[in-house]
Amino acid sequence: MKNIYFLSDAHLGSLAIEHRRTHERRLVRFLDSIKHKAAAVYLLGDMFDFWNEYKYVVPKGFTRFLGKISELTDMGVEVHFFTGNHDLWTYGYLEEECGVILHRKPITTELYDKVFYLAHGDGLGDPDPKFRFLRNVFHNSFCQRLLNFFHPWWGMQLGLNWAKRSRLKRTDGKEVPFLGEDKEFLVQYTKKYMQTHKDIDFFIYGHRHIELDLTLSRKVRLLILGDWIWQFTYAVFDGEHMFLEEYVEGESKP
Numbered sequence: 001m002k003n004i005y006f007l008s009d010a011h012l013g014s015l016a017i018e019h020r021r022t023h024e025r026r027l028v029r030f031l032d033s034i035k036h037k038a039a040a041v042y043l044l045g046d047m048f049d050f051w052n053e054y055k056y057v058v059p060k061g062f063t064r065f066l067g068k069i070s071e072l073t074d075m076g077v078e079v080h081f082f083t084g085n086h087d088l089w090t091y092g093y094l095e096e097e098c099g100v101i102l103h104r105k106p107i108t109t110e111l112y113d114k115v116f117y118l119a120h121g122d123g124l125g126d127p128d129p130k131f132r133f134l135r136n137v138f139h140n141s142f143c144q145r146l147l148n149f150f151h152p153w154w155g156m157q158l159g160l161n162w163a164k165r166s167r168l169k170r171t172d173g174k175e176v177p178f179l180g181e182d183k184e185f186l187v188q189y190t191k192k193y194m195q196t197h198k199d200i201d202f203f204i205y206g207h208r209h210i211e212l213d214l215t216l217s218r219k220v221r222l223l224i225l226g227d228w229i230w231q232f233t234y235a236v237f238d239g240e241h242m243f244l245e246e247y248v249e250g251e252s253k254p
Helices: 020-034 063-074 092-100 129-139 142-148 152-168 185-192
Strands: 003-008 040-044 078-082 102-104 108-112 115-120 202-205 211-215 221-225 233-237 242-246
Touching: 003 185, 003 211, 003 221, 020 040, 020 063, 040 063, 040 221, 063 092, 078 115, 185 202, 185 221, 221 233
Parallel strands: 003 040, 040 078, 078 102, 115 202, 202 221
Antiparallel strands: 003 233, 108 115, 211 221, 233 242
8 A cells, every 4th residue: 555645835936945956856856755655645735935827838947846746647646736825826737737636725535544634724714814815816816817917027026026025024934833722723723624524534734834743533633734945844644544754865754
């Protein structure tokens, strides 16, 4: 039985990351290390710091990453790509050229007889009115078309610099640490969702950039995947057990 892997928030191409090529190569080496052990890889959003496709133009760069996920899909590994709040402007290229299975909304799916609720996590209970407003703007089809009226150079500069400012507002570019069960909006959202969806075994999210493995009941676990900027963390499910791991180059992991 092959493993199923979950990771998120690489923010490839971020102008706030000094060594962007090294950053991308580390992720590619991880994907290469698991390609023969993986039945599926779930990329739970914000793999790019900004991604916007034009009709005949795709963003410059990311060739190593795109080539590696194409290699995985060519091998028969399912690669599921969830849009996040940084890389939602995708209109067919990733599916057609790289073979990924695209998800724009949370999904509930059965994997090895366990039920998973999978989502990037943005918009799920977040109380910040500014973030909710921006999210509505970004998902608005008219605003998406308006962005694509810009020349790709201007559009990409706009998106990448907006993402950089967002990252640099945080202390050392990092997220606020775990706030506790009573204040984490993804935990609160999950507890409410559990009340009407009692069949789910695992809730797995990205977005928050913290590493969290929380038992919510005898049946239910919630995982937040950390990121691939500072933590290089991922979850792996072997059909029976779920592990939250850190990728350390040169070490063998499940």
